[in-house]
Amino acid sequence: MQATVNGLTLLEPRSVADALRMLRDEAPLTPLAGCTDLYVALNFGTLKETRFLNLWRLTALRTIEVRRGVLTIGALATYTDLIRSPLVRHRVPMLVAAAREVGAAQIQHRGTIGGNVANASPAGDTLPVLAVADATVVLASAAGIRRVPFNGFYTGCRQSVRRADELITALEIPPIAGRQWFRKVGTRAAQAISKVVMAGVVARARGGVDARIAIGSVAPTVVRAPRTEAALARGASVDEARRTLLDEIAPIDDMRSTAEYRRRVAANLLTSLIGGR
Numbered sequence: 188m189q190a191t192v193n194g195l196t197l198l199e200p201r202s203v204a205d206a207l208r209m210l211r212d213e214a215p216l217t218p219l220a221g222c223t224d225l226y227v228a229l230n231f232g233t234l235k236e237t238r239f240l241n242l243w244r245l246t247a248l249r250t251i252e253v254r255r256g257v258l259t260i261g262a263l264a265t266y267t268d269l270i271r272s273p274l275v276r277h278r279v280p281m282l283v284a285a286a287r288e289v290g291a292a293q294i295q296h297r298g299t300i301g302g303n304v305a306n307a308s309p310a311g312d313t314l315p316v317l318a319v320a321d322a323t324v325v326l327a328s329a330a331g332i333r334r335v336p337f338n339g340f341y342t343g344c345r346q347s348v349r350r351a352d353e354l355i356t357a358l359e360i361p362p363i364a365g366r367q368w369f370r371k372v373g374t375r376a377a378q379a380i381s382k383v384v385m386a387g388v389v390a391r392a393r394g395g396v397d398a399r400i401a402i403g404s405v406a407p408t409v410v411r412a413p414r415t416e417a418a419l420a421r422g423a424s425v426d427e428a429r430r431t432l433l434d435e436i437a438p439i440d441d442m443r444s445t446a447e448y449r450r451r452v453a454a455n456l457l458t459s460l461i462g463g464r
């Protein structure tokens with residue numbers, strides 16, 4: 188089905204296969220999921236795109252299940268779906284913590300994990316979690332399916348390796364060993380885009396700490412902190428780890444915060460992560 192309102196065209200696929208065919212044959216098309224990001228641009232008059240593909244009714248993309256030991260979260264799973272899922276709560280509690288911090292109830296009911304990933308904002312709350320979970324992004328097109336490691340998905344601010352004819356269909360998360368941790372710092376406790384957002388997975392190891400650390404809002408994309416991770420594995424003290432992290436990130440001043448504030452907060456969050464607070 189196709190509808191046109193005020194120069195905007197909306198295609199309504201009945202299945203995922205239908206959607207992928209439309210992306211191939213009716214380009215250009217912009218996928219539309221919960222529309223919580225897209226609608227902001229539409230409202231501000233900054234949305235350039237005029238032709239949309241409505242994914243919202245494709246319930247096959249909303250499934251959350253374990254396949255061959257890997258947690259598979261459909262791209263259309265909303266934050267509410269994540270919060271309510273016993274599988275996500277059990278396997279990836281840090282993702283539930285992140286979902287609880289997104290917007291308010293309305294956004295949690297409409298906003299999807301696929302939309303958060305595809306939108307490719309450096310401030311997306313689920314992104315540090317997916318980075319430390321060593322998640323995989325499942326991309327589908329009419330030509331087939333490919334899997335991309337989440338940590339290789341972004342190529343720059345709001346840019347990724349996703350092609351225009353591809354949909355994100357799922358995020359795959361392998362079992363995670365270690366303590367999971369998530370923290371977001373914004374202007375206020377709720378309804379705020381992050382100034383700094385960090386996720387970590389920490390386990391004691393011989394001679395040091397086995398840590399995976401990812402930070403959002405301190406670079407054009409969400410980033411892992413490999414030098415800090417390596418320092419902790421070698422047995423670095425908290426102070427050394429903080430210094431390494433400060434060397435490793437290069438946040439900027441922008442409308443939400445200053446580079447200096449972000450650096451201090453990132454170091455303080457690292458202290459909390461390692462200290463288990």
Ligand SMILES: Cc1cc2nc3c(=O)[nH]c(=O)nc-3n(C[C@H](O)[C@H](O)[C@H](O)COP(=O)(O)OP(=O)(O)OC[C@H]3O[C@@H](n4cnc5c(N)ncnc54)[C@H](O)[C@@H]3O)c2cc1C
Binds near residue numbers: 227290304353
């Ligand atoms: C009031 C408000 C508060 C918010 N608070 C937060 C917050 O606290 N933290 C946070 O991280 N975000 C926040 N957001 C941003 C937004 O809600 C999230 O990024 C959300 O996850 C976007 O999902 P969506 O389904 O609504 O995406 P949409 O708006 O439908 O799409 C976003 C982008 O992703 C693309 N896209 C969507 N799904 C797919 C797919 N399956 N495959 C390929 N491309 C796709 C679209 O083409 C578009 O470019 C907020 C937004 C608003 C309006």
